[in-house]
Amino acid sequence: MADEKTGGNMVIAQSGGPTMVINQSLVGAVLEAKKHKEIKGIYGARHGIEGVLREDFIDLRKERPATLEQVANTPSSALGSVRKKPTPEDCKQIFQVLRRYDVRYFFYIGGNDSADTAHIIHEQAVKGHYDLTCFHICKTIDNDLRENDHTPGFGSGARFVAQAFMGDNLDNRALLGVKINVIMGRHAGFLTASAALARQYADDGPHLIYLPERPFHVDHFVQDVKAVYEKLGRCVVAVSEGISDAKGTPIAAAFTNEVDAHGNVQLSGTGALGDCLVNLIKGKSNITRVRADTFGYLQRSFAGLVSPVDAREARASAIFAVKTAVQNISGSVAIKRQPGKKYGVTYECVPLASVAKETRHMPDKFITPAGNDVTRAFIEYAQPLVGPLPKMGRFRCIPVKKVI
Amino acid sequence: MADEKTGGNMVIAQSGGPTMVINQSLVGAVLEAKKHKEIKGIYGARHGIEGVLREDFIDLRKERPATLEQVANTPSSALGSVRKKPTPEDCKQIFQVLRRYDVRYFFYIGGNDSADTAHIIHEQAVKGHYDLTCFHICKTIDNDLRENDHTPGFGSGARFVAQAFMGDNLDNRALLGVKINVIMGRHAGFLTASAALARQYADDGPHLIYLPERPFHVDHFVQDVKAVYEKLGRCVVAVSEGISDAKGTPIAAAFTNEVDAHGNVQLSGTGALGDCLVNLIKGKSNITRVRADTFGYLQRSFAGLVSPVDAREARASAIFAVKTAVQNISGSVAIKRQPGKKYGVTYECVPLASVAKETRHMPDKFITPAGNDVTRAFIEYAQPLVGPLPKMGRFRCIPVKKVI
Numbered sequence: 001m002a003d004e005k006t007g008g009n010m011v012i013a014q015s016g017g018p019t020m021v022i023n024q025s026l027v028g029a030v031l032e033a034k035k036h037k038e039i040k041g042i043y044g045a046r047h048g049i050e051g052v053l054r055e056d057f058i059d060l061r062k063e064r065p066a067t068l069e070q071v072a073n074t075p076s077s078a079l080g081s082v083r084k085k086p087t088p089e090d091c092k093q094i095f096q097v098l099r100r101y102d103v104r105y106f107f108y109i110g111g112n113d114s115a116d117t118a119h120i121i122h123e124q125a126v127k128g129h130y131d132l133t134c135f136h137i138c139k140t141i142d143n144d145l146r147e148n149d150h151t152p153g154f155g156s157g158a159r160f161v162a163q164a165f166m167g168d169n170l171d172n173r174a175l176l177g178v179k180i181n182v183i184m185g186r187h188a189g190f191l192t193a194s195a196a197l198a199r200q201y202a203d204d205g206p207h208l209i210y211l212p213e214r215p216f217h218v219d220h221f222v223q224d225v226k227a228v229y230e231k232l233g234r235c236v237v238a239v240s241e242g243i244s245d246a247k248g249t250p251i252a253a254a255f256t257n258e259v260d261a262h263g264n265v266q267l268s269g270t271g272a273l274g275d276c277l278v279n280l281i282k283g284k285s286n287i288t289r290v291r292a293d294t295f296g297y298l299q300r301s302f303a304g305l306v307s308p309v310d311a312r313e314a315r316a317s318a319i320f321a322v323k324t325a326v327q328n329i330s331g332s333v334a335i336k337r338q339p340g341k342k343y344g345v346t347y348e349c350v351p352l353a354s355v356a357k358e359t360r361h362m363p364d365k366f367i368t369p370a371g372n373d374v375t376r377a378f379i380e381y382a383q384p385l386v387g388p389l390p391k392m393g394r395f396r397c398i399p400v401k402k403v404i
Numbered sequence: 405m406a407d408e409k410t411g412g413n414m415v416i417a418q419s420g421g422p423t424m425v426i427n428q429s430l431v432g433a434v435l436e437a438k439k440h441k442e443i444k445g446i447y448g449a450r451h452g453i454e455g456v457l458r459e460d461f462i463d464l465r466k467e468r469p470a471t472l473e474q475v476a477n478t479p480s481s482a483l484g485s486v487r488k489k490p491t492p493e494d495c496k497q498i499f500q501v502l503r504r505y506d507v508r509y510f511f512y513i514g515g516n517d518s519a520d521t522a523h524i525i526h527e528q529a530v531k532g533h534y535d536l537t538c539f540h541i542c543k544t545i546d547n548d549l550r551e552n553d554h555t556p557g558f559g560s561g562a563r564f565v566a567q568a569f570m571g572d573n574l575d576n577r578a579l580l581g582v583k584i585n586v587i588m589g590r591h592a593g594f595l596t597a598s599a600a601l602a603r604q605y606a607d608d609g610p611h612l613i614y615l616p617e618r619p620f621h622v623d624h625f626v627q628d629v630k631a632v633y634e635k636l637g638r639c640v641v642a643v644s645e646g647i648s649d650a651k652g653t654p655i656a657a658a659f660t661n662e663v664d665a666h667g668n669v670q671l672s673g674t675g676a677l678g679d680c681l682v683n684l685i686k687g688k689s690n691i692t693r694v695r696a697d698t699f700g701y702l703q704r705s706f707a708g709l710v711s712p713v714d715a716r717e718a719r720a721s722a723i724f725a726v727k728t729a730v731q732n733i734s735g736s737v738a739i740k741r742q743p744g745k746k747y748g749v750t751y752e753c754v755p756l757a758s759v760a761k762e763t764r765h766m767p768d769k770f771i772t773p774a775g776n777d778v779t780r781a782f783i784e785y786a787q788p789l790v791g792p793l794p795k796m797g798r799f800r801c802i803p804v805k806k807v808i
Contacts, residue, residue, distance in 0.1 A: 014578070055807065057804035060799075062800065063800060069797075070795060072797070073794075074574065075570075075571045075575075076577065079799075082579075097808065101804075101807055163707045166708070167479045167702070167706045171704070173484065174484050175487070270679050271674065271676065271678055274675055278674070291701070292675070294675055296698075298571070298699070300575070303567045303568075304567045304570070304709075304793070304794035305709070390707050390708035391474060393427075393471060393476070394475065394482070395482055398463045399462055400461035400463050402459045404504055
C-alpha cells in the first residue's frame with residue numbers, strides 16, 4: 001500500500017442526470033491525472049457509487065488518447081450513471097472498497113446529491129484516519145448548485161432549449177394557436193428561462209415563461225395566455241416541469257406517483273403536465289389549436305450540439321479539481337464569474353458541505369415582477385454561457401396593393 | 405392584363421406542416437423567378453391559400469438578397485402556413501383572385517394535400533380557359549409523397565431524429581431502463597425508421613422500431629421490450645405516432661377527439677401515446693424505470709440543424725419547378741435517385757394528380773420480417789439524405805482486477 005507521500009490510486013465516477021459535456025469533465029480529469037506522479041491507477045467506477053460497491057472499475061489509463069477525445073465530445077455519462085442515495089451502510093462499504101483498492105483520490109462528477117455523497121465519504125475517511133482526498137466536480141443542466149455562477153452542462157442544455165424555441169416560435173408563427181413547451185428543472189428555472197434567448201424580433205416567443213421560483217396560478221396562466229393570443233393571434237409558452245402551486249405542491253404531482261431514491265417526484269419522461277395545461281387552455285378559452293411538447297431527455301443528451309464555452313469549462317473545472325486534489329485538498333470546484341463586461345471565469349475550491357444537498361434558485365433580479373417572464377439581466381447572464389445562436393431570417397413583408 | 409406571350413405575375417405559398425428547409429424552396433423559386441422576364445410580380449401569399457382568399461400578398465421582389473438568403477436558412481414557413489382543405493367554393497374564389505391579379509404562375513409548396521389543392525385550381529383554370537401554370541413543390545418530413553425517391557424536409561427531420569436517438573441511447577445506457585420515443589409520421593414510417601441511423605455500436609438503440617406500415621400488437625410490443633431488456637438491461641424504442649391496430653385504428657386515437665380539416669386525427673402536440681405505452685410496459689412487466697418522450701414539433705422546426713443535402717435539394721427542386729413552369733408546363737417536381745453507388749438525384753416534372761392525396765408507404769424491403777425493425781436497405785437509402793453524423797465515443801472498458 002502506498003503511503004501518503006507516494007500517493008495512490010484514483011477513482012472517478014459520474015452520477016445523476018447526464019449532460020452533453022459531462023464527459024469533458026471526465027476526460028479532463030483523466031488527462032490531468034496522467035500528469036501527476038502521485039496518481040497511480042486511474043480507475044473509472046461504472047454507474048457511480050454502484051460501481052464502487054460492486055468493484056466494477058475500468059482502467060482509464062488503458063484508453064487511447066484518441067478514444068478519450070472522442071468520448072469527451074460525446075453526450076451522456078460514458079462511465080454510466082446512477083441515482084442512488086447511499087445509506088450509512090453503503091457509505092461504510094464504499095469507504096472499505098476505496099481503502100482496499102488503495103484509493104487516495106476520489107472524484108465524483110454530479111449535482112448537489114453527488115456532492116453530498118462525496119461529503120459523506122470524506123467524513124468517513126477522516127473518521128477512519130484514512131488519507132482520502134474527495135473532490136466533487138459540478139455538473140447539472142439545472143444550474144442549481146450553490147457557490148457557482150453557473151455549472152457545466154447548463155450552457156449546452158440552454159443552447160438546445162434556445163434553438164428549439166427559435167424554431168418552435170416560427171412553427172407557431174406559421175400555423176398560429178397556442179404552443180406550450182415543458183422544460184426540465186425541478187426547483188430552479190434557469191433552463192426554462194433560457195427559452196428567452198430564442199427571441200430576436202419584438203413579437204418572438206416565448207411570450208410567457210413560468211418558473212418553479214414563483215407560485216403557479218391556473219387562473220393567471222389562462223388570463224396571460226388569452227391576453228397574448230388576443231394581441232398576436234398566437235402564443236408560445238415556456239413552462240418548467242417543476243412549477244408548483246402556492247403550497248409548493250408540483251402541478252405535475254397530480255399525474256405521477258413515482259418517487260426517486262432522493263424522494264423527488266418523477267417529473268420527466270412523461271407528457272402529462274403539458275397535456276394538462278393544454279386541456280386547461282382549451283377548457284377556459286375558445287382557442288382551438290393548443291399544443292404541448294415536453295422536451296424531455298433531448299435537452300440534456302442531444303448529440304452534436306454543445307455550447308463551446310460549456311464544453312471548455314466542463315473540462316477546465318475537472319482539471320482544476322485534479323490539480324487541487326493532488327495537494328491533498330478535498331472540496332468542490334466552483335465556477336465564479338469575473339467582474340467586468342468581458343466574460344471570463346475563475347475556478348475555486350469550496351467546501352463539499354457548501355454545495356451538498358441544497359438548491360440554488362433564480363435570483364429575483366432575473367424574474368419580472370409579474371412572475372411570467374425573465375429580465376434583461378437574465379439574458380445578459382445566460383448569453384455568454386450558450387454562445388452565438390443562429391440568426392433567424394424574416395421578410396420585410398411589403399404588401400402588394402389590393403385589387404379587389 | 406398581360407397576355408400569354410408576355411407572361412404575368414407569380415404567386416407562391418407554403419402549406420401544411422413546416423420543415424427545416426421549406427424556405428430554401430421558397431427562396432430558390434424567388435431567385436429563379438427573377439431570372440425570367442415572363443414573370444412580372446413575385447407575390448408571396450401569407451398562410452397558403454388563406455392568403456390568396458384574403459388577398460394577403462407580399463412583394464417578394466422588394467426583399468433584399470441578404471434577407472432572402474437568411475430566410476432560406478431559417479426553419480418553418482416564412483410566409484406562414486395553413487391546414488385548409490379548400491371547398492369547391494374556395495377553389496372558385498382562389499381562381500377568381502388569381503385571375504384578377506393577373507397571376508399566370510402559381511406555386512404551392514407542400515405535401516400531398518397541397519398537391520391536391522394545386523391540382524383542383526389547375527383544373528378550374530383549364531375549365532375557365534385561363535392560362536395559369538400550377539406547380540406543386542414537394543415538402544414533407546414524412547417523406548410520403550408518391551413519385552418521389554424522397555422529399556425535401558425529410559433529410560433534416562431524419563437528421564434531428566438520428567442525433568436525438570444517438571444521445572438518448574447513451575442517456576439510457578447511463579441510467580438504464582426502458583425509453584420510448586414517439587416520432588412523427590401519420591401513415592408512413594420513414595421518419596421513425598431514421599432512428600436506426602443513430603446506431604454505431606452493436607448494442608446501440610433503438611432496439612425496436614414500430615412503424616404505421618405494420619399492425620401494432622400490444623402483446624408483441626410488451627414481449628419485444630421484455631426480451632431486449634432481459635438481454636441488455638435496457639431498451640430504447642422508436643414508435644411512430646401513427647401506429648395502428650390490426651383494424652387500422654390509430655393507437656393514439658383513444659386519447660384524442662381532435663380532427664383536422666383533412667379529417668386526420670390529431671396525433672402531434674400531445675404526450676398521451678408515449679405515456680400510454682409506458683403504462684403498458686409498467687403494468688405488464690416488473691421494469692420500474694420506463695420513460696417516454698414525444699419529439700413533437702422539434703423534429704420539423706429545430707433551428708440550426710439541417711442536412712446539407714436536404715437544404716440543397718429543397719432549393720434545387722424549386723428552381724427546377726420555376727424553370728419548367730415558365731415553359732407553361734404544370735405539374736409537381738419529383739426527386740428521382742440516380743442508379744449506381746454514388747448518390748445523385750434528378751428532378752422530373754410529374755402530373756399533379758399523381759402526387760395528390762395518396763400516401764407513399766415504406767416499401768416491404770425496408771422492414772424486417774418481424775416488423776419491429778428496419779433493414780440494411782433502409783439504412784443505405786436514408787444515410788445519404790441525412791449526411792455525415794457525429795461519431796459517438798466509447799471506452800474499451802478494460803476491467804481493473806477485483807481485489808475483494
